[in-house]
Amino acid sequence: MKLQKATRCALFAILELASGQDRQLSANxxxxxxxxxxxxxxxxxxxxxxxxxxxxxRGAGGGYRFSGNRRRTTLLDIIQLFETIDPIRNGERExxxxxxxxxxxxxxxxxxxxxxxxxxxxxxxxxxxKLVEKNx
Amino acid sequence: xxxxxxxxxxxxxxxxLAKATDIPQVIAIDTENTGLSKAEYWEDLFERYNNRSIDxxxxxxxxxxxxxxxxxxxxxxxxxxxxxxxxxxxxxxxSPPCGWIFAVGVRxxxxxxxxxxxxxxxxxDRFRKAGVxxxxxxxxxxxxxxxxxxxxxxxxxxxxxxxxxxx
Numbered sequence: 001m002k003l004q005k006a007t008r009c010a011l012f013a014i015l016e017l018a019s020g021q022d023r024q025l026s027a028n029x030x031x032x033x034x035x036x037x038x039x040x041x042x043x044x045x046x047x048x049x050x051x052x053x054x055x056x057x058r059g060a061g062g063g064y065r066f067s068g069n070r071r072r073t074t075l076l077d078i079i080q081l082f083e084t085i086d087p088i089r090n091g092e093r094e095x096x097x098x099x100x101x102x103x104x105x106x107x108x109x110x111x112x113x114x115x116x117x118x119x120x121x122x123x124x125x126x127x128x129x130k131l132v133e134k135n136x
Numbered sequence: 137x138x139x140x141x142x143x144x145x146x147x148x149x150x151x152x153l154a155k156a157t158d159i160p161q162v163i164a165i166d167t168e169n170t171g172l173s174k175a176e177y178w179e180d181l182f183e184r185y186n187n188r189s190i191d192x193x194x195x196x197x198x199x200x201x202x203x204x205x206x207x208x209x210x211x212x213x214x215x216x217x218x219x220x221x222x223x224x225x226x227x228x229x230x231s232p233p234c235g236w237i238f239a240v241g242v243r244x245x246x247x248x249x250x251x252x253x254x255x256x257x258x259x260x261d262r263f264r265k266a267g268v269x270x271x272x273x274x275x276x277x278x279x280x281x282x283x284x285x286x287x288x289x290x291x292x293x294x295x296x297x298x299x300x301x302x303x
Contacts, residue, residue, distance in 0.1 A: 071248065074284070114277055119293070122283035130290070 001116060007082040009036050009044045014078055015132060017054060017066035018125050026063040047081055075128060076120035085120065086113035147249040149210040149217050151258035153186050158209050161216035165241045181221060182207055206262050210251050218242035220255040224266045229296060234270040235263030240282070256289055274298065
């Protein structure tokens with residue numbers, strides 16, 4: 001499974017900012033580490049700011065700071081700000097969906113989507129950061 | 137989503153095998169957490185897990201080596217804060233002996249205080265003493281709260297896929 005670019009940027013930014021108590025970083029610093037465009041990241045950070053997950057600190061030495069709750073925010077909370085995990089469950093229709101073959105295919109895809117959703121919904125940022133630490 | 141990293145202080149508790157007198161509190165915790173009161177179910181579990189064995193209230197070594205079913209409670213004095221139930225099972229689903237966790241519950245008002253972690257570690261210790269080095273559990277896909285707990289303890293999806301069919 002592949003996540004969209006904006007989603008990956010958001011997850012990287014959040015994990016970076018949430019990894020330390022009161023950690024404050026500029027968009028440039030985050031963009032550089034992950035090799036992503038600062039402009040793109042700035043847009044993503046604005047979206048995260050709108051839902052209260054990050055806050056911008058103004059002035060010299062300003063940047064962004066995580067303002068959510070690491071033990072309550074899940075990967076799904078962030079992912080669904082940028083994309084839909086389960087388009088089929090949400091009723092998005094495609095050609096052939098009404099045929100027996102299409103219905104069978106939808107069942108299979110729904111099983112995959114349900115598993116993906118449950119996985120993302122059960123991993124908090126705190127848990128994800130432990131996983132990151134294990135991979136260092 | 138506000139209020140970052142508020143971590144409640146780790147709660148002091150002791151973990152031991154459940155006794156008959158703990159069961160009403162276990163039932164109350166489960167009822168509080170699930171909204172369903174199933175007294176008979178818990179009494180039966182206690183009977184099968186902790187009351188049928190010859191070493192009824194002693195899970196210290198060396199007797200615990202022979203023990204493979206565990207109904208544990210975390211207590212603060214006489215107050216039961218939470219419970220966990222597990223069992224070593226072998227060769228079911230083609231699996232070599234491993235520990236299975238069937239149930240875990242902590243009083244609602246002390247969640248995220250470390251009681252679940254202490255219970256899980258105590259059960260894992262007993263599984264290790266019983267000779268297994270793998271622990272598994274099974275969850276409903278929509279039960280993301282308890283799934284989050286197990287994931288926070290380092291558990292990941294296992295190698296089995298559950299199948300079902302309406303009969």
